[in-house]
Amino acid sequence: MKPLILASGSPRRKELLQQVKLSFEVKVSTIEETFDPKMNPEEIAMNLALQKAEDVARDNRESVIIGADTIVVHDGLVLGKPKDVDEATYMLKMLSGNTHYVISGVAIVSGDRHVTFFEKTAVTFWELTDEEIEYYIKSGEPMDKAGSYGIQEVGALFVKEIHGDYFSVVGLPLSKTVRELKSFF
């Protein structure tokens, strides 16, 4: 059986794979996350996921490697992780009272073979007050998360509705990933 590697430093992705009892190792890719703004959001997420997986695959040719990338899209704007408090405030004000999409791209790489796919989930936020946003940002929770919130933590309180895969919003479309993984073993 080939070793399985998660090419991600996201604690959420690790927890999700542990939840379904997979045995794997974590090796974090060191690529700088840049993308061509002419690509559509789904392509951006899959391309970043592939770059992360391929980076780790270079030194692990005999393993099966999972890379993933999660972005938030609102009104055609792609939101990644906020650079600072101001950007987090801007993002949360934009998402307040609106519906956005969370896209998680996944790449599975092994030797010369790879597959990429994505999951797209619609998330509707309640109207947020300035105080709620300020309090939330002060907690530090938004700073390492795409779109500046975590649905699995206090950010859950902002969510009015979700259509699609909850786990993909957290960072990895879990069931789809495991289904795709099967063909690599």
Ligand SMILES: Cc1cn([C@H]2C[C@H](O)[C@@H](COP(=O)(O)OP(=O)(O)OP(=O)(O)O)O2)c(=O)[nH]c1=O
């Ligand atoms: C929308 C949303 C995102 N996120 C997280 C998932 C990802 O960890 C992060 C998006 O950043 P990513 O660049 O996808 O991942 P990462 O930098 O955390 O880890 P790596 O590149 O090493 O794989 O946002 C949540 O935890 N909850 C949410 O509700």
